[in-house]
Amino acid sequence: MIKVLELPADKDLAELSRELWVRKIGHQIRQSETKQEIFLANPKDYPELLALVQDWQNGTLAYTIEPEKDPSEGLREGWAAMKQWPLTAIILLISGLITALISFEPNPNWLAHFTIVPFEQVNRGLAYLPLWPTLQGGEIWRLITPVFLHFGIMHLIFNSLWVWEMGRLIERQQSSGHLAVLFLVSGVIANLAQYIVGDILFGGLSGVVYALLGYCWFWDRFAASPQFFIRKPVFIILLVWLVFCLVGGTSMLGFGEVANAAHIAGLVSGSLWALISVKLSGKNRSNMRSY
Template identity: 55%
Template sequence: MIKVLEVPLEQDLSELSQELWARRIGHRINEHNGHQEIWLADPAYFPELLQLLRDWQQGQLTHTINIKPRASIGKQIEMGFRQWPFSLLLIMVSTLITAAIFLLSSDQLLSMLTIVPVVLQGSQLIHGDLSTVLQQGELWRLLSPMFLHFGWLHLAFNCLWIWELGRLIETEQCSKKLLVVVLVSGLVANLSQYMMGDVLFGGLSGVVYGLLGYCWFWDKFARTPLFFVRKGVFIALMIWLVFCWLGGSAVLGLGNVANAAHIGGLIAGSLWAWIALKIFGEGRPNSRRI
């Protein structure tokens, strides 16, 4: 997105925004330093925006009647995979694996996806070690725990945030960027939890915090922000992280939480945003201001 316009805070831009959406012109309006900013997804629409702005200021804005037929479910899924393929893939794989483990009671599948092999003998958990796993070439185990969920509520919570934050990165950047953030944050999250002495853990929570850290600190470090994650969302997830770290999840009957994975993912995602901006030189401003 590029910033194309600044207007006073007291101006009501709702009518102009509705017309832009009616014409399928992607944009965003946000408040910054006492004024409103209009950002365009595609700079090619800049001349049309200027004309609409003049018409709007003169009270001559012609409203577009935009009645679109409702797409079928199949068409909606197809469009979703075109726009956010990796976000949907993460959700689908996690759901299918969780369903297979619960419905088939497959301890073998569970053991294949934990960071090291685990076997329950009576009441004792027998497990391997990471060095042996790596020597045997089972490298997928460094990432596969993120697809394990130990309850449907756990799965739904994580998928909701993958849907929100993952789509945001794919929309504003691309699927490859999302893939990199997921790999980095997932790897660090899993290793962080393993270093705490845990072997039976899983979930996309570490990745969720990685995506949150990436989006939030990208906008903090970059000259041109992209994601505009609401401050309330960031604070709420930070409160949840601290609450779980202090044992609040156990008090609520939600069981143990992989706190080290959450923190590891958050640090990894935040650090990756800094590396992409400061070392790789991404996020340089490319905007026009009038």
């Protein structure tokens, strides 16, 4: 995104922003105490943006009425999203399918195929193999598959929304390859961290969510040219949620235990990967000289 316009902080830009979205002009509004800045996703939209701002300031902005959607349009939009952000869509699709599969089986047979180590119920407890013999036996997929496991619809929805937002951002601003590497690295590290603290029955994309957050946030701070523009309140909210989970807040609310080690490992791995990626790309701020 590129900054194209500054406006006073006391102006309400809600109507202008709505009209821009209706016209499919991708943008972001960043506000401080003294000003509001409009960033455009596509510089080609700049002339139309200026015309709309002038109409809005003159009170003559013509609002576009959104047409009623054809029922089949949702399918076309879904297919378009698959083509535009294929890896993000695939990650969420696999998560949904596996979560549905383990939710409707009476016994945890399928679940045992996706946990970090295989297990079976013995009397009132669990019997399972350690990780290293499991990997030696060829079941390498277990290093990543726990990220696709979710133990409830709200768990799945919460994680999916964040992956959808930040995964698409990385695919759009960089590439599907960048997202694939980050997903695999952070997913494996988050799963191993949770296993090391003594858990085998855990799952979810939360560790990956925090890796995406750390990657986007710290890329913009390490690189000479920011790309993601994650809002500070979003970063703070997710950090507050992480701390809330660490102190047992979810248990007190009756939501059960949370894979805190996976959250922390995801955030750390994503942040470090941002630093490594910026260094490898040669786009870090220390490499940029002013003339």
